[in-house]
Amino acid sequence: MAAPVSRLSHIAFHVPAGTGLVSDLVGKFRFRLFAARVTAHTRQLALRKGAAVFLVNERLGGAPPAHAFPSGPTPGDGGFLYDVGPSRPVSTASNVCFEVQDVASASQRLQERGFPLAIPPTHVTDDSGSVTYCVVRSVVGNVSHTLLDRSHYQGAFLPGFRAAGDVPEGPRDPAEATRFDHITYACSRGSTRAVLAWYQRCFGFQRFAVNRQEDAAEGYRIHGRGVGLRLAAMRYGKGGETGLDDDCKFVLAESLPEPGKNQVDAFLEQHGGAGIQHVGLHTPDIVSTARALAEAGVRFVEPPPAYYSEAGKAEEIREAGQDPRLLSQHGILLDGEMDGDGGSGGSSTPQRRYLMQIFTKPIFPEETFFLELIERQGAAGFGEGNIRALWKSVQAYLAKQE
Numbered sequence: 569m570a571a572p573v574s575r576l577s578h579i580a581f582h583v584p585a586g587t588g589l590v591s592d593l594v595g596k597f598r599f600r601l602f603a604a605r606v607t608a609h610t611r612q613l614a615l616r617k618g619a620a621v622f623l624v625n626e627r628l629g630g631a632p633p634a635h636a637f638p639s640g641p642t643p644g645d646g647g648f649l650y651d652v653g654p655s656r657p658v659s660t661a662s663n664v665c666f667e668v669q670d671v672a673s674a675s676q677r678l679q680e681r682g683f684p685l686a687i688p689p690t691h692v693t694d695d696s697g698s699v700t701y702c703v704v705r706s707v708v709g710n711v712s713h714t715l716l717d718r719s720h721y722q723g724a725f726l727p728g729f730r731a732a733g734d735v736p737e738g739p740r741d742p743a744e745a746t747r748f749d750h751i752t753y754a755c756s757r758g759s760t761r762a763v764l765a766w767y768q769r770c771f772g773f774q775r776f777a778v779n780r781q782e783d784a785a786e787g788y789r790i791h792g793r794g795v796g797l798r799l800a801a802m803r804y805g806k807g808g809e810t811g812l813d814d815d816c817k818f819v820l821a822e823s824l825p826e827p828g829k830n831q832v833d834a835f836l837e838q839h840g841g842a843g844i845q846h847v848g849l850h851t852p853d854i855v856s857t858a859r860a861l862a863e864a865g866v867r868f869v870e871p872p873p874a875y876y877s878e879a880g881k882a883e884e885i886r887e888a889g890q891d892p893r894l895l896s897q898h899g900i901l902l903d904g905e906m907d908g909d910g911g912s913g914g915s916s917t918p919q920r921r922y923l924m925q926i927f928t929k930p931i932f933p934e935e936t937f938f939l940e941l942i943e944r945q946g947a948a949g950f951g952e953g954n955i956r957a958l959w960k961s962v963q964a965y966l967a968k969q970e
């Protein structure tokens with residue numbers, strides 16, 4: 569049996585000190601710092617926006633290299649707590665941490681199935697209680713998964729962290745992004761099957777159809793007219809038939825051989841291998857959120873100039889009850905979903921289901937990790953038209969960079 573996970577706890581970055589990630593998350597993306605752990609060589613800062621939590625692991629000057637902790641860090645040794653150290657110097661989002669009910673039995677199951685642990689079950693305690701965790705390395709690039717049980721912990725975040733930040737969480741702005749919607753991996757060509765199998769065997773993840781035309785084994789191919797992408801998705805929760813649950817989904821993206829530069833290959837090259845390419849933040853009101861973030865200095869990818877004037881696009885937007893001018897002002901993309909797409913069981917009465925997305929520019933100096941805002945109106949999948957538009961914008965941008 570796999571080691572099922574209960575819920576997503578947080579996503580962790582590894583960055584050198586001074587990258588500006590924390591100040592960008594606070595100042596531009598409106599995350600709130602709520603817990604911190606600082607040692608001589610590392611700083612670990614936890615930031616929250618609604619239910620979305622990022623942990624930023626910073627290597628301070630003179631930090632010992634990762635191989636100084638061959639068996640994983642232990643509290644107080646200057647290493648990162650709750651994670652393995654980074655293997656490469658590039659800034660990266662590399663750990664997706666899940667809560668599990670029983671770390672000991674989860675780690676035993678993983679080992680029995682042949683998945684060695686990077687950090688064996690470890691117990692950490694402070695005045696507010698205790699947490700047990702272990703870390704397993706994913707089959708995807710530099711990604712690892714911390715599994716933790718915090719049912720015996722009452723503190724702000726995790727043992728070893730002190731509460732930080734002086735602004736208490738006030739009444740929440742309803743337009744704010746509130747949780748992680750999905751995590752997308754940039755995968756190397758031909759690896760989709762193996763990645764799906766690994767997550768199914770390891771954590772019991774289930775396949776989730778991105779599109780009704782997709783191939784059960786190979787995923788959904790979006791190709792032609794300069795786009796070449798294979799997508800497959802999986803989810804870990806019970807989810808229900810519609811996939812419209814609160815669980816964060818996982819999307820695997822690999823490029824298909826098509827001429828020209830593309831987003832996935834640029835990621836693999838500049839990141840030094842597969843990994844987390846982007847994280848989608850759910851918002852109930854994408855127009856307000858995009859406006860607020862743009863005013864705070866977030867830079868979004870601009871859709872191709874022809875996007876809003878393509879045949880039927882303005883009509884599709886109006887039929888969805890949205891204003892094409894407003895969406896184009898902010899660069900928001902809208903895609904309708906057909907019955908049967910996005911894992912839906914299908915219904916006899918056709919319904920107008922759609923989703924709206926907007927993608928930030930990469931947040932590090934490299935063409936690697938970016939964030940996305942997504943508002944779902946009944947649509948559980950990912951809009952093919954939106955993906956094509958994003959792909960083309962980035963392709964044009966990458967071509968200009970050369």
Ligand SMILES: O=C(O)C(=O)Cc1ccc(O)cc1
Nearest residue numbers: 752819821831832848950955
């Ligand atoms: O639409 C989304 O959010 C996806 O996750 C699909 C996707 C995957 C990879 C890309 O380079 C672009 C889009």
